[in-house]
Amino acid sequence: MFFIKKLITFFILPPGLFISVLLIIAYLGRKVKSVFYISLASAILLYLISIEPVKDKLLEPLESSYTQLKVVDGDVIVVLGGGAYNTGILTEDSMKRLLTGFILHKKLNKPIILSGGSAISVLPEAEVMKQMLIELGVDKNMIYTDKNSRDTNENAFFVKKICEEKGFKKIILVTSAYHMKRAVYLFRFTGLDITPYPTDFKMDKKYNIYSYFPKMNVMQDSTKAIREYIGYIFYKLSLR
Template sequence: MLYIVKWIDSWLLPLGGIVLALGFLAAYQRRRRSAGVKWLAAVVLVLYALSIVPVSNWLLRPLEQEYEQPAAQALDGDVIIMLGGGVLAGVPDVDGEGQLSGAAANRFLTALRLHRALGLPLLLSGGKVLPDDASESAVARRMLLSLGAAESMIYTDEESRNTAENAAFSKAICEANGWRRPIVVTSAFHMERAAYLFRREGLDITPYPCDYRAGTGISLYSFVPQASVLADSCLAIKEYVGLAAARAGLQ
């Protein structure tokens, strides 16, 4: 019964309700033989498709399966580079202000666990994307220190604003410190583009994907439109566009 209630509730929440409303509107316009009904129906279909798990997984899986996550004990690197993935400025945290977003927080946890397992220095790459943002690497550095990481093992790049700059500025820091085998930690959906851009800079990286989005389970609930699933579909589309732009030399 709880499962059925949850399924019905999802259709009444904003995204499910919008899809239903647009669907009813398309049906109404069809009865009135409106000229724009085909376009409206197409919009409803695309919005619905991008908001359900099977389609989102279909978009994400080729990106996430490009690189496998290696076993930690098999890693041969001399520095861990964590790429930024979003930060929320001006909000309270345990020992300061600003917090990492969902993707960045997952990358942070993975990088910290690898640091503790391997004893390698951490390079936090990510600055302010917009003037009012907080510095991603500064927030991550504060969190690392509060969790017991040694200050001498933390390095930051607070200038990069995108993946291409992550790669370029990380290369300069690696060269300055004599690091030649960086382990790059980022979300699995982002790893293919990140690896391409880092290798374009001449870095011999080991990709370490994390923050996976495409699961394997499918249920009736998977076909209910969900805002989080739509967001994941948009992330995947953004990555395909970004990867094409990088390969075309536009990044």
């Protein structure tokens, strides 16, 4: 009964619902080859990016690029924002990045630069993160904020300006593991001396039968990986 309940749930909620609809369209339109092949291909693609093994294959080249070092040192900890809601609540990715930065601060007693503007949300991510760190007991005089950056390229640009103003020479860069490869490339392009410290790892690596059922959160992680590849290639081609 548990398996049947899970099976029904997966296919009456997105993305399973969309896969089912596409398969129905493919069947009903099977006499029109273009409708059949486009619907079937769309259903297969949506299914693949919604299951854990494929998601992990997409993430592996990104998340395996850097690991958390047991010993790190630097002049300042830099935490990159990963999104915030207009209610003033951080997204899951931002929260994990901030928590990692906070733990490093407690261990190393180093200042923190919070980088993230309001590209989509109303409130600057950096300000939301700052208020949370203050509530956790971090001295506000040890927190610097970049509220202007709208993407990773601008993160690097504005963080470098803060480092130059404050005399920081070496930074510990904290961001999600899937995002670290692009972040490292852009930060090093500006000439900053960085030590990558990835967090928010999203690979599962161990699977069971339920790993092959389509899930919305898995599709979201696959989408993040695909977006990273697009962003990395874009900057590789444009920043020369």
